[in-house]
Amino acid sequence: MQSEPETVCNVAISFDRCKITSVTCSCGNKDIFYCAHVVALSLYRIRKPDQVKLHLPISETLFQMNRDQLQKFVQYLITVHHTEVLPTAQKLADEILSQNSEINQVHGAPDPTAGASIDDENCWHLDEEQVQEQVKLFLSQGGYHGSGKQLNLLFAKVREMLKMRDSNGARMLTLITEQFMADPRLSLWRQQGTAMTDKYRQLWDELGALWMCIVLNPHCKLEQKSSWLKQLKKWNSVDVCPWEDGNHGNELPNLTNALPQGANANQ
Numbered sequence: 001m002q003s004e005p006e007t008v009c010n011v012a013i014s015f016d017r018c019k020i021t022s023v024t025c026s027c028g029n030k031d032i033f034y035c036a037h038v039v040a041l042s043l044y045r046i047r048k049p050d051q052v053k054l055h056l057p058i059s060e061t062l063f064q065m066n067r068d069q070l071q072k073f074v075q076y077l078i079t080v081h082h083t084e085v086l087p088t089a090q091k092l093a094d095e096i097l098s099q100n101s102e103i104n105q106v107h108g109a110p111d112p113t114a115g116a117s118i119d120d121e122n123c124w125h126l127d128e129e130q131v132q133e134q135v136k137l138f139l140s141q142g143g144y145h146g147s148g149k150q151l152n153l154l155f156a157k158v159r160e161m162l163k164m165r166d167s168n169g170a171r172m173l174t175l176i177t178e179q180f181m182a183d184p185r186l187s188l189w190r191q192q193g194t195a196m197t198d199k200y201r202q203l204w205d206e207l208g209a210l211w212m213c214i215v216l217n218p219h220c221k222l223e224q225k226s227s228w229l230k231q232l233k234k235w236n237s238v239d240v241c242p243w244e245d246g247n248h249g250n251e252l253p254n255l256t257n258a259l260p261q262g263a264n265a266n267q
């Protein structure tokens with residue numbers, strides 16, 4: 001067996017209050033789960049925290065430099081990445097030297113290495129686009145080629161997140177539900193008056209069960225519950241939204257009862 005050629009990947013991971021808030025890797029693998037390189041770097045950082053140097057945000061480091069050091073810094077940076085950054089460097093130089101340019105209208109400059117502020121929400125990195133793409137793909141395969149199993153694995157992931165009280169659980173389920181609602185077969189079945197397949201019905205049941213877990217979660221805030229209820233009602237009002245078995249009204253009795261009485265008054 002031929003061994004794979006060794007490839008070097010550039011991995012960047014951002015942390016915020018003990019959570020990984022963003023990841024990038026030059027391998028370009030697209031998946032809901034982190035690629036092997038991100039996992040490897042995370043494990044390395046956990047096991048050998050002293051080996052991974054902690055850097056200040058670049059804006060603060062630059063602030064410590066004097067005129068000559070800044071000149072040296074920029075020239076070296078351009079020399080190392082000559083072909084990639086030179087066009088951008090020249091464009092920026094032109095803009096900075098032109099008094100009326102847009103860049104001179106605002107004070108300061110962006111710093112991608114600075115963390116979020118304390119008031120910003122922090123949650124684990126989740127590639128939303130990948131979740132949408134995968135669910136869409138699995139749904140288009142109609143439960144064949146293991147796609148039903150894959151969807152159930154995604155549901156299991158949501159369940160696991162809810163168990164860990166990870167706010168991405170609801171976020172991921174929202175993305176999944178949006179794709180389910182956008183499934184073109186829904187309107188087809190509605191037009192033809194045919195019932196959905198058993199396999200498909202089971203997936204919708206699981207979707208409903210997970211939403212039940214979210215709205216009945218005793219740890220979540222009232223505002224959050226209200227916003228989910230609003231979202232669920234919105235989906236429920238869509239023509240093609242499948243009915244719950246035996247429930248032919250457009251009420252959501254279980255969900256509505258999950259909220260204290262006061263919260264319903266303004267609906």
Ligand SMILES: [Zn+2]
Pocket residue numbers: 009025026027028029035036037038
């Ligand atoms: Zn990678």
